[in-house]
Amino acid sequence: MSEILIDDEEGVRTITLNRPDRLNALTGSIMTPLADACADAARDSSVGCVIVTGAGRGFCAGGDLKEGGADKAVVPPNPEVGSRTEQGFSRLRGFMETSRLLHEMPKPTIAMVNGPVAGAGIGIAGACDLRFAARSATFLTAFDRIGASGDFGSTWFWTRIVGTGVARELFFLGEKLSAEEAFAKGLYTRLFDDGVLADETMKAARRLADGPRMGYRYMKANLNNAEDWAFEAALDAEALNMGLSTSATAMVWREKKKQEERGGD
CATH class of the missing domain: 3.90.226.10 (2-enoyl-CoA Hydratase; Chain A, domain 1)
Incomplete structure (x- = not known):
């Protein structure tokens, strides 16, 4: 077993x-x-x-x-x-x-x-x-x-x-x-x-x-950083991760929309 x-x-x-x-x-x-x-x-x-x-x-x-x-x-x-x-x-x-x-x-x-x-x-x-x-x-x-x-x-x-x-x-x-x-x-x-x-x-x-997997990826990184990092370092990471997550999510959604459109042809 x-x-x-x-x-x-x-x-x-x-x-x-x-x-x-x-x-x-x-x-x-x-x-x-x-x-x-x-x-x-x-x-x-x-x-x-x-x-x-x-x-x-x-x-x-x-x-x-x-x-x-x-x-x-x-x-x-x-x-x-x-x-x-x-x-x-x-x-x-x-x-x-x-x-x-x-x-x-x-x-x-x-x-x-x-x-x-x-x-x-x-x-x-x-x-x-x-x-x-x-x-x-x-x-x-x-x-x-x-x-x-x-x-x-x-x-x-x-x-x-x-x-x-x-x-x-x-x-x-x-x-x-x-x-x-x-x-x-x-x-x-x-x-x-x-x-x-x-x-x-x-x-x-x-x-x-x-849900938005890239969003959750960077969200979890921010939350984990908050446990140990100094405030200013956490702010820097939030600013960076905001751009990384939104751009990655937008790319995923665009690809998903393309697939849906191809499937509708």
Whole structure:
């Protein structure tokens, strides 16, 4: 059974974590293909929007400690591969490319949170531009429960999404939030009844995939720049990207109009 499922529909690519019996908890065997799937989605020009979700009743429960998590394949230290700490860093950092790709790919990304999300899963959800959640969803940082500091960009994303005060509350106190509580804190973008979550998420994803892709590309670049850049540098980028996006969009629309006219002949 494949642990990562890929589905394409009308310009929308859905990437599904497929370990439902473990609430889609992460192991080395799923994290490598997940990062690869995100890389493929980022460079595939036919994809206009990416949805990430989990199979069954959960989004992602974080690292699967029972299965050894990311460290199961780390070999004894030796001069060729370094110490266990070095190997562990390299391995985990490679897995965490998933979060970087979801955050930086030049197209909108949506986390469809269909149930519990915890640990590394909140990093993956936070990496996405939008988070649509079911009422059965919960939110739990969970790192304090194993004496860990956080991974998959979780501390970085959530500090920027909800601010440092709320982020510190989430991580230090480690309280499980209901979907309604998470939505009230701004963790989830939209909240839906479980039965309509998939349809509503796909509706939004199709709208994005059908929209001005070059506009969204540069819009996302501006929004990402705003997280780190000084104001004047961000203004410079906005001015440049405004011209790039509008000219690219106009070119696409002109070509589309030509194709429609040829089809009408």
